[in-house]
Amino acid sequence: MASVINLLFGKTFDLLLYPFQSLNPWVGMTVVSLVAGLLVLAIYGHISDQEGIKAVKDKIKAHLLELRLYKDNFRATTRAQRDVLRYNAKYLYCNLKPMFVMIVPFILIIIQLDLWFGYRPLSPGESVMVKVKMDQDPTQSDLTLQASPGLEIETPPLRIESEKEIDWRVKGLEAGVQTLTVSVAGQSFTKQLVVSGKPLTKISQARVADRFLDRLMSPAEPPIPPNVPVNKVEILYAGQEMSLLGYRMHWIIAFFILSLVFGFGLKGFFGVEV
Amino acid sequence: MKRIDRREFVRWGVTAGSMLAFGGAPAALVRASGKRETKKKVIVLGIDGLDPDLTELYLSQGKLPTFAKLASEGGFRRLKTSLPPQSPVAWSNFITGMDPGGHGIFDFIHRNPKDYNPYLSTSSVAGGGKTIEIGNYVIPISSGEVKLLRHGDAFWQILERHDIPATVYKIPANFPPAPTKQRTLSGMGTPDLLGTYGIFNYYTTEHAELKPDIGGGEIHDVKVIGGKVDARLRGPGNAFKKGNPDTYVDFTVFVDPVNPVVKVRIMDQEFILKQGEWSGWIRVAFPMIPTQSVPGTCKFYLKQAHPHFKLYVSAVNIDPASPALPISTPESYAQELESKFGPYYTKGLPADTQALDHGVFDEGDFLSLDEDIFREDRAILDYELSRFDSGLLFYYISNADQRQHMFYRFIDKEHPGYDPILAQKYGNVIEDTYIAMDRILAKVLDKAGKDTLVLVMSDHGFTYYRRSFNLTTWLEENGYLRLVNRRQRDAAFPGNTDWSRTRAYTLGLNGLYINRKDREGKGIVAPGAERESLVRELAEKLEAITDPATGQKIISKAYIASEAYHGSYVDEAPDILVGYARGVRCSWATPLGKAPLELFENNMEHWSGDHCMDPDVTPGILFTNGKITSDHPSLCDLSPTMLHAFGIEKQAGMVGSNVVEFHG
Known part of the structure; x- marks a missing residue:
């Protein structure tokens, strides 16, 4: 199930963002936000009670008008304030259903966007921590890590019994998608590590065991083979922020602002009552 | 730079924490x-x-x-x-x-002539002005001030x-x-984030080899338990709480059972260090109140993982991305360099x-x-x-x-x-x-x-620095300075000086002050002829001192400030500037007004080159x-x-x- 969802969402976003990889990340972000805004409008228009929302908004407007017209009448303004609050609550109620419907796809979208916008690839010469989480005591394990020629393992393994974890520091030497090979209990699997890249580069932070939620949260690489005593191999890439006119912001803020702008800007065009 | 003992430094009242919390850096300038x-x-x-x-x-x-x-x-x-x-x-x-x-x-160290208390000469930091106290908390009404002197x-x-x-x-x-x-x-x-010339932290399982309280650093006795060391890094005093309690950031070090490698986890950061390696800049934020923290940066150095754990952490520098004290003009210059190069040494x-x-x-x-x-x-x-x-x-x-x-x-x-x-x-x-x-x-x-x-x-x-001279001891031996308790020769200045019988005292590396009636709080030497005569007498005697070990004069020239200096602040200067001969300098006790028993000492410290001598020498x-x-x-x-x-x-x-x- 997780594989199907990851495949569907992964391919969609790969197709959507692939043309913009070499451009400023804001271009890709704008396109994704526009598509997300349209998607939200479409879902919202279909599943929300459009008539009910319109009626509630009209009521709110009427009571706001009442507030202004009868501003000298204490009883009337108190009643109007009460009604504004009441219909606001009703408005929120009308939005609950579409919100619940949209929350799941939105989380999946955010997981996909985090692969593209959340992390910065290593620069050549830069180091990063590689963390292997295990099912067993790492001091008793024969687990080893090997790196492709474009990488250098800088430290001996650091085994932390209490955390069931082995860590290394790895330096990127050559640009490209490099490979780390984890060998344990007679089996091997790889983990990709991206050194340098285009302005918009998809980065898989972790490769995880085949567990539903873990797979959903780390969708870019296949699951760790079964019967391997490893839960997760994680690269602690540096986070990346969107920069606009010297101001830095988390990509999720940029995404929400742009999606809202597109959603509200186009609602009239598509005749959706929000 | 000279060594200043942390405790004494702190006692001198440099309460940077107040500044950090109350005032912070000045607003950014436009151009x-x-x-x-x-x-x-x-x-x-x-x-x-x-x-x-x-x-x-x-x-x-x-x-x-x-x-x-x-x-x-x-x-x-x-x-x-x-x-x-x-x-x-x-x-x-x-x-x-x-x-x-x-x-x-006039020196690294000055003193307030009214109460003789020493302070660092180039800047002063005052805590917040008016405050309101609510329960355990202190709310500042006016900001503190940091001042270039x-x-x-x-x-x-x-x-x-x-x-x-x-x-x-x-x-x-x-x-x-x-x-x-x-x-x-x-x-x-x-200063560093503590408001001092720099306090490093050293976490070791072999603390017995070091003195527990050394100038410029704090030694922490730690234990490796289950491959883990739990420790804390001290930050500035919390000016939002009564009594200015110290703030801390906790951190954990994971030690591999065999390999000489550790991982440090501090706040939301993790990094690996091999033995003999330095970390990059690590950002820390010392919590004051729920909405306020003071940011700083430091570096970690793993001196040894096995058999004894030894981890050095540098003094916490003011974070140039968000300076808690003013370090640049315009404020954005420090930030500009930080955005280009990342954090850098600000201390x-x-x-x-x-x-x-x-x-x-x-x-x-x-x-x-x-x-x-x-x-x-x-x-x-x-x-x-x-x-x-x-x-x-x-x-x-x-x-x-x-x-x-x-x-x-x-x-x-x-x-x-x-x-x-x-x-x-x-x-x-x-x-x-x-x-x-x-x-x-x-x-x-x-x-x-x-x-x-x-x-x-x-x-x-x-030039080389081979011999140390205890000037305060010399003043005492020659009857110019009296101690309250002669057995407590290392007692902190100025408390152990009998000011009613002291005519001259020394503070700082080269300064010798006359205890003047018209300047010092408890002065006994009258201005005019009495002072002039005492200055000449001291200068002559100082220039005649010889080192029994070498037979050579230890002071090339005793300069009289009123003759050597020009300007509005001559009267605040030490009355005599001691120009030590090549290879001789005042002892480490002298700048803080202490009077060890020995007049001369061999300089056995690593600090072996110096310049605080006669200007003609260096x-x-x-x-x-x-x-x-x-x-x-x-x-x-x-x-x-x-x-x-x-x-x-x-x-x-x-x-x-x-x-x-x-x-x-």
Whole structure:
């Protein structure tokens, strides 16, 4: 199930963002936000009670008008304030259903966007921590890590019994998608590590065991083979922020602002009552 | 830089925490610097402590080709240093063109004449003014104040008035930065986040080998339990809580059972260190109240993982991305450099001489840190040179000073601390440093066009420091100073001094004060003839003291301030400035007014080179591509010289004059 969802969402976003990889990340972000805004409008228009929302908004407007017209009448303004609050609550109620419907796809979208916008690839010469989480005591394990020629393992393994974890520091030497090979209990699997890249580069932070939620949260690489005593191999890439006119912001803020702008800007065009 | 014991420093009332919480840095200024395009440009390379004797030696050996080229095209002279030749004093002379009588900086340490309490001479930090207390919390109503105590206009302030842009990188004796729109970053004198000259932390399972409370550092006894060390890093006092309790950031170190490698987890950061490795800059934030924390940066160094765990953490620097105290003008300059290079050393003189002196570092550890500082300074120099196209650029480099302080014992075979084995390994460090300075100069000359006046200067030179003299003890033995309790000779100044019977006292590295009725809170010496006579008597006696071990005079000259200084602040100065002979300096106890039993001591410390002697012993250097018009140029001449290059007359109060003709 997780594989199907990851495949569907992964391919969609790969197709959507692939043309913009070499451009400023804001271009890709704008396109994704526009598509997300349209998607939200479409879902919202279909599943929300459009008539009910319109009626509630009209009521709110009427009571706001009442507030202004009868501003000298204490009883009337108190009643109007009460009604504004009441219909606001009703408005929120009308939005609950579409919100619940949209929350799941939105989380999946955010997981996909985090692969593209959340992390910065290593620069050549830069180091990063590689963390292997295990099912067993790492001091008793024969687990080893090997790196492709474009990488250098800088430290001996650091085994932390209490955390069931082995860590290394790895330096990127050559640009490209490099490979780390984890060998344990007679089996091997790889983990990709991206050194340098285009302005918009998809980065898989972790490769995880085949567990539903873990797979959903780390969708870019296949699951760790079964019967391997490893839960997760994680690269602690540096986070990346969107920069606009010297101001830095988390990509999720940029995404929400742009999606809202597109959603509200186009609602009239598509005749959706929000 | 001299060693200041943390506890005593803190006692002197530098409550930076208050500032951090209450006031913070000043608002950003609008304009970065003067706008005028200048036809002539000036680059000043300030190399702290570059010594003319060593420079001439290496020049004669052909090891400084760029210096040699500059000297042949322009000139090279010994540069008369300040009286006394201490860095804050010397750089203040350079900055203002005045002597200490004009700028009011006489020593690293000054004292309040009313209560004799010592304080650091160049800046003061006052906590918040009015506060309201609610339960355990303190709410500030007015902000604290951090104040530069140096008087007189800095040369870049004068240039600003003529709309000539200047960038001044890490100039000493300029914390907090003097108000200006020019780009300036404060240097020596800039405190760490605790408000001190730098407190390192050392976490070790072998604490017994070190004293628990050493100046400039804190030793923490830790245990490795289950492959884990839990520790904490101390931050500034919390000015939002009653009693200013210390703030802390906890961290955990995971130690591999066999391999010499650890992982540090601090706040939301994790990083791996091999034995003998430094971390990059680590950001920490010390919590004050739920919405407020004070940011800082530090570096970790894993000295040893096995068999004993030894982890050094540098002093917590002010974070240049969000400075808790003012370190630059405009405020955005510090941030601009941070956005370009990431965090960088903001504490003045970040090389940890204390850690080496107390055995926390060995020479290799110290050099690895100092090399990191040098690498960072070189990178920023490249950046500043690349964009320098008008006005003046001043660039400061600390490495020669710090390395000569710590490694002179390897080139001085007569030094009590000379170790032939270590000398084999580290005997070239000073020479290599001079050669590195030559390479820096080459970078500068590459950038400098024919229209650029280049000045390379040092604030003072260097020489060996073999013998220490306890001046307070001498004053006591000769009846000029009385202790309340003669058995407590190490008791903190000023409490153990019987002021009703003390005629003269010493504080700081070269200053000797008369306990004057018209100045000191408990003065007993009348102004006028009595004081004059006492000053002359003391000067004569001081100049006659000989070291029984060598039979040589230990003081070349006792300078009388009223004769040596000019300006409005002469009366605040020590009455006598002690000019020690080559190789002799006041002891480490003297600056803090202590009186050990012995009058003389061999200097067995790693701190083996020094300059706080007679100014004639440790002059600085001046190289330039212009023609030096004076046979005896001095630091005070350089401010007028820089102004002259832009056609600006020297300012009132400056005692120096232009000493370089440059037609470009």
